[in-house]
Amino acid sequence: MRFPPNSLRRPGGFTLVELLVVIAIIGVLIALLLPAVQQAREAARRMQCTNNLKQMALAVHNYHDTFLVFPSGHVQINDTYYGNWAIAILPYIEQQNLFNQYDHTTHCNTAANATVARTQVDEYLCPSDAISSPIYRPASGYSYDLRVISYKAMSGYTDDGAKNWDHFAEITGLSGSWKGIFHTVGSGHSQSLGFEKMASVTDGTSNTLLIGEYHQPQDEPGRSSFWGNSYWGYNLGMVINEPYIIGNQYDDCAAVASNIGVCRRAWASHHPGGFNFSRADGSVSFVPETIDLTIFAGLATMAGGEVADL
Structure with missing residues (x-):
């Protein structure tokens, strides 16, 4: 018995095994x-x-x-807080x-x-932040919700989180x-500090x-x-001699910190391995979360006389 030439050919398409x-x-x-x-x-x-940090450095x-x-980091007259660097x-x-709409004659x-x-x-x-531009109410008795900022200005170094x-x-x-360059400016509690000039940055920009x-x-x-909040450094930070604050979540830091203040001023990001930082010369560098705190502290000051570089 003879079959047509095409009758022995395999049907078209994939088999189940081939598809898998x-x-x-x-x-x-x-x-x-x-x-x-x-x-x-x-x-x-x-x-x-x-690029955001470069734009802010250029604006400064x-x-x-x-x-x-x-x-200034922010302006404080006695216990009243006015503008800050992000507003300025x-x-x-x-x-x-937006600057014109803000009332600079009263507190925030x-x-x-x-x-x-x-x-x-x-x-x-920063586009890497997990929540894009949320609005929260700051702690410490604030009456209004404010929009967050992904950055803080460097106010200097301290050896005590308090x-x-x-x-x-x-x-x-x-x-x-x-x-640092962005400390508080004004007067209060028998203290006073003025604005800093480029000539004051003797460590080099x-x-x-x-x-x-x-x-x-x-x-x-x-x-x-918060970019519109100047109370107690909500958009200010400093280098603190406590190694676990760099790159950690707030709750992780709070679980082991000797003073909760260090966690409120921690430097960190959602980028793997560290965070971006601009310098006074306008450049931007990536700071590894493993950085030696002695080096980090030297970079935080503007006239400390340290020899430090990333």
Whole structure:
């Protein structure tokens, strides 16, 4: 019996086994490609974050060119808090209208200023942050919700988490050589500090830190950094001689810290391995979370006489 020539050919299409093999191969390829895609996305986010810091550093320089001093970390008169560095540089990041809406004659905890401070400023947000531009109410008795910022300005160095450069009640006992560029300015508690000039940065602008990343704590939203808030360094930070504060979550830090203040001023980010930081010369560097704190402290001061570099 003879069969037609085509009758012995296999039917068209995949067999079940072949289909499973193809699916498995596709799955392996996706598994191999996904980390590369994620790394590429993170690299792009980190680049945007670096650009944000460069824009802010340039704005600080433009402010200095205009007023011949750096903007303050924040302004404190007795126990009343007014503007801060993030508000001061708004005109130099194309936010003049927002700057004009803010009432600079009164403190930040008012309904009018809080309305302004809930505005999103793209340059103040790192795209790697887990929550994009949330609005929270700051801790310490604030009446209004404010929008967060992904960054803090460097106010200097301290050897004690209970002492800092953003409140006159706590400056006593800190060495003047430990000051950073963005400490508090004004008077109170028998203390006073003025604005800093470029000539004051005797450590060298390339050896002095300016603005860096601050990790927004997910379980302590009131401890976030807020660009429109100047009370007790919500957008100020310093280097503190406690090694576990770098790169950690707020709750991890609070579990082991000798003073909760160190956790409120910790430097960290969502970038793997460290965080970005601008310098007084306008450059931006990546600070590894394993950095020697002695080096980090030397970079935090503007006139400490240390020899330090990243």
